[in-house]
Amino acid sequence: MRLSLLLLLGAWTVPGALGDRAFLSAAAPNLDEEEKYSAHVPAHLRCDACRAVAYQMWQHLVKAEAKLHTPDSTGRQELRESEYTDVLDRSCSQNWQDYGVREVNQMKRLTGPGLSKGPEPIISVMVTGGPWPSRLSRMCFQYLGDFGEDDIYKAHQEGPEAVEALLCGGGTQGSCSAEAAVAREEL
Numbered sequence: 001m002r003l004s005l006l007l008l009l010g011a012w013t014v015p016g017a018l019g020d021r022a023f024l025s026a027a028a029p030n031l032d033e034e035e036k037y038s039a040h041v042p043a044h045l046r047c048d049a050c051r052a053v054a055y056q057m058w059q060h061l062v063k064a065e066a067k068l069h070t071p072d073s074t075g076r077q078e079l080r081e082s083e084y085t086d087v088l089d090r091s092c093s094q095n096w097q098d099y100g101v102r103e104v105n106q107m108k109r110l111t112g113p114g115l116s117k118g119p120e121p122i123i124s125v126m127v128t129g130g131p132w133p134s135r136l137s138r139m140c141f142q143y144l145g146d147f148g149e150d151d152i153y154k155a156h157q158e159g160p161e162a163v164e165a166l167l168c169g170g171g172t173q174g175s176c177s178a179e180a181a182v183a184r185e186e187l
Helices: 033-037 043-066 081-093 132-147 149-158 160-169 178-186
Strands: 003-009 013-015 021-023 100-104 107-111 123-129
Touching (some): 043 132, 043 160, 081 149, 132 160, 149 160
Antiparallel strands (some): 003 123, 013 021, 100 107, 100 123
16 A cells, blocks of 8 residues: 655744754654554544535535536526435545645645635645545545435535535534544544
């Protein structure tokens, strides 16, 4: 299994006192056995993974709607059922290569499009590839089965927050629920 490392740099050097330059360094996150080899997303990363899936579904639907030429009576571009079903299937079938794990404030976090919240570290190393693309794809297809394309598309029409709330909020059982957060903190 091949894991790729991506070095994310805010700057190569930081000016020091008296014109000296201090060099920055970063190490790859130390992944445990579950993070390296499990077929499923580890519990402490499920909220991030769910948010990534919700973001990708929403993005794919927005792009598909933008290609339409006939808005409905409210001015919105609406996809037919067969179209949004295909779009959601393609969103789950994508390669997911832009996502990976890095350490932020001594906590491992899934990072990638749609997940940046809060201040970014000046320098960090992100581990991509390996099991992450298949984990995210599997989770995405699971949500399609659990919630259905119709409900996901209805949530999409309300905005990205509604898609995230549907997939990740889910009362006490959702990946980003308060109970799930307590379980993640216990790790």
